Amino acid sequence: MNNQRLKILLLGGTGAMGIHLSKILNNQGEDVYVTTRRERKGVGITYIQGNAHETAFLSDILRKYHFDVLIDFMIYNTSEFADRVDLLLSSVGQYIFLSSSRVYADSETPITENSPRLLDVYKDEEYLKTDEYALSKARQEDILHRSGKNNWTVIRPYITYSEIRLQLGVLEKELWLYRALNGRTIVFFKGHRRKKYYAYIWV
Secondary structure, three states: OOOOOOEEEEEOOOOOOHHHHHHHHHHOOOEEEEEEOOOOOEOOEEEEEOOOOOHHHHHHHHHHHOOOEEEEOOOOOHHHHHHHHHHHHHHOOEEEEEOOHHHEOOOOOOOOOOOOEHHHHOOOHHHHOOOOHHHHHHHHHHHHHOOOOOOEEEEOOOOOOEOOEOOEOOEOHHHHHHHHHOOOOEEEEEOOOOOOOEEEEEO
């Protein structure tokens, strides 16, 4: 049985999911590294300060540390991801891409891996010209499929939350929770991914 510790890098790993995953991996005995734009310290976790959107910074740490696994929480536009996908896949043993369940189209039945994606079935040309989150994640999945490599995994979380993040639809807690606690109304959207919006007032 191989008991070798894995060297794991989390890009953008200081958010709602990454901050807990890094601790779990560390507690399991792995060597955990996390990129961060501000100085951080943690027991058993190595924080590398810098901007992971900068290719020079990313290239330097990938060359220096030789990671077994890279877990990518970053949010890219499609062209940015296309420019760095070869670097990501060629520099690590396994690349884990955090996509989103928002890539899927509306469905009356339970969503599966084979359910249609919004990018593939939606007909609004004006919307499809954008790089909105649901579309960009789907396009980046396609880039991985076309990469010619197979050392990648796509994960599509649904609703993510923690003690530092609690969303209501697309509204962050700093907006909706504050208003709710103070007895104020909240404008909430039905079908917020689409061009047409329907406003509801939630009290």
